[in-house]
Amino acid sequence: MSSPTAPRPPVPRRPRRHDPGRRDRLIDAALTVIAERGVAGTTHREIARAADVPLGSMTYHFASLEEVLAEAFTRHAESVARVFDERLSAAQDRDAAVEAVITLVADDLLGSRHDLVLSVELYVAAARNPALRAVTQAWMARSRQALERHFDATTARELDALIEGLVLHSALSTDPMTSEQIRHAIHRFLR
Amino acid sequence: MSSPTAPRPPVPRRPRRHDPGRRDRLIDAALTVIAERGVAGTTHREIARAADVPLGSMTYHFASLEEVLAEAFTRHAESVARVFDERLSAAQDRDAAVEAVITLVADDLLGSRHDLVLSVELYVAAARNPALRAVTQAWMARSRQALERHFDATTARELDALIEGLVLHSALSTDPMTSEQIRHAIHRFLR
DNA sequence: GCACCATACGTACAAGCGTACACATCCAAT
DNA sequence: ATTGGATGTGTACGCTTGTACGTATGGTGC
The missing domain is CATH 1.10.357.10 (Tetracycline Repressor, domain 2)
Incomplete structure (x- = not known):
């Protein structure tokens, strides 16, 4: 389709930025997920979804899932x-x-x-x-x-x-x- | 290596067969695994390993992991x-x-x-x-x-x-x- | 004896997982 | 005004998972 050297097409990205206290909100979101799905059902993706942030945000703010828990x-x-x-x-x-x-x-x-x-x-x-x-x-x-x-x-x-x-x-x-x-x-x- | 139409080489299979009460032993093995790894760490494979049976045995004896639990x-x-x-x-x-x-x-x-x-x-x-x-x-x-x-x-x-x-x-x-x-x-x- | 079928076994597959990482963005210090 | 570093974002990778399924095998009822 596009030439191999062409610049990437402008993939729509989230407008969201500058969210101080996001780490705190993630911890609260984790508690919500734990209460609803249990520790077993608590994943990076589930927490991110609950807090409405992208998956990458989890690994930025926490070294591991254990740390979040x-x-x-x-x-x-x-x-x-x-x-x-x-x-x-x-x-x-x-x-x-x-x-x-x-x-x-x-x-x-x-x-x-x-x-x-x-x-x-x-x-x-x-x-x-x-x-x-x-x-x-x-x-x-x-x-x-x-x-x-x-x-x-x-x-x-x-x-x-x-x-x-x-x-x-x-x-x-x-x-x-x-x-x-x-x-x-x-x-x-x-x- | 072997010709495409050659009969399968005799893959070594488990000698084990005829194990009445295996289902019972699987349930006990499940309890051991739950106690050791928690429900979260309890998988078909882990239970099978604990009971020393092949994975396929789990799906034969139980319709789902939930049933085992x-x-x-x-x-x-x-x-x-x-x-x-x-x-x-x-x-x-x-x-x-x-x-x-x-x-x-x-x-x-x-x-x-x-x-x-x-x-x-x-x-x-x-x-x-x-x-x-x-x-x-x-x-x-x-x-x-x-x-x-x-x-x-x-x-x-x-x-x-x-x-x-x-x-x-x-x-x-x-x-x-x-x-x-x-x-x-x-x-x-x-x- | 013999055939049948419940039981046993190996393996494949799609889905979801944790994590890594390259790139984008923008606040703050200069 | 510039820039550097902190923060935010998308995506890819290797792995484990539950489950399905084709094939093998031998005890049991005839």
């Missing part, structure tokens, strides 16, 4: 931990702390299917990726520390486990526990 | 549920039932990294696969039913969640809870 999960853990911290910091006494925990489980954690799925995906990924295991470790330590503002160390640890169980159990069930049932379980443990 | 997880859930049933059936009174629960968590569930990983992998897979969600539902229902031999329905449900939390929490921690700590947590809840 690590950054994404770190952000997720940080975000959940912050809410945890805030709720418990706001509580003035033990009774308020108990209420804060109930709100945390019933509203914050169970309220968002997105976050819920991300957490379980992180658990699995952490089982095989040391970097992600460190993320979960730091997260768990921070949660426990937040609980220790109001409860002794043993209680904090046990309560943390109970929270984990209530959340996971409800998440998997077609018939999740109501707020009242969660309140009952937590009061029973802390009675 | 479903059968494998069903087997896993059945196996864990059976142990659960047995321990609780053997208990004659409430005190024995409490001890049974402690043994279940501290020994059976936490004792096997293999089973532990499989369970979490199942949770994640179930989040996106209705067939697997049905498997987890049935499993949870059966566990609760076993607990209801000794505890009222509300207690059974709460206790089931606590067990889940203790197991998952310990599994993820680099500093897992000791048997004594687990005993303490369960006695505290059931006191």
Whole structure:
């Protein structure tokens, strides 16, 4: 068709340029994809599509897919931990702390299917990726520390486990526990 | 080299034949691979390698990879549920039932990294696969039913969640809870 | 014995993957 | 105003994947 030495025909290129903070948006897009398709279905192309950027942008901003996942999960853990911290910091006494925990489980954690799925995906990924295991470790330590503002160390640890169980159990069930049932379980443990 | 019409040179083929129960062995091999590499790393080829059978054997015995996963997880859930049933059936009174629960968590569930990983992998897979969600539902229902031999329905449900939390929490921690700590947590809840 | 067919085996193929890389573009420092 | 380097874009390559399918083989019912 065209002569071998002819300059390339002007292939239409994307007009998009100068997108500061694109890296951040990519990490958020990765979290969306993980929540929707799982880690297994999270690919460079899928993330790029979700963020509406070309594939080449992925390899420019991240050295590997592993790096994207690590950054994404770190952000997720940080975000959940912050809410945890805030709720418990706001509580003035033990009774308020108990209420804060109930709100945390019933509203914050169970309220968002997105976050819920991300957490379980992180658990699995952490089982095989040391970097992600460190993320979960730091997260768990921070949660426990937040609980220790109001409860002794043993209680904090046990309560943390109970929270984990209530959340996971409800998440998997077609018939999740109501707020009242969660309140009952937590009061029973802390009675 | 060889003439185009010459009969094929005798390509060395596997001597293996007549392997009744191969399908079963493939399902077990799938569970091994899932535990070692995760669902994401579980492929036809990997399972075939683990079971030492040719790739073609996979497509003969299973219509799809999804079918393999479903059968494998069903087997896993059945196996864990059976142990659960047995321990609780053997208990004659409430005190024995409490001890049974402690043994279940501290020994059976936490004792096997293999089973532990499989369970979490199942949770994640179930989040996106209705067939697997049905498997987890049935499993949870059966566990609760076993607990209801000794505890009222509300207690059974709460206790089931606590067990889940203790197991998952310990599994993820680099500093897992000791048997004594687990005993303490369960006695505290059931006191 | 013998033929049939469930089982076993090897291989091909299209699709999708992570990653590399050459080229385009434009902000910022001079 | 120029230019150099950071950022953005398109595409190609080698690899692995799920799956399909033609052929081989030997246990079983006759």
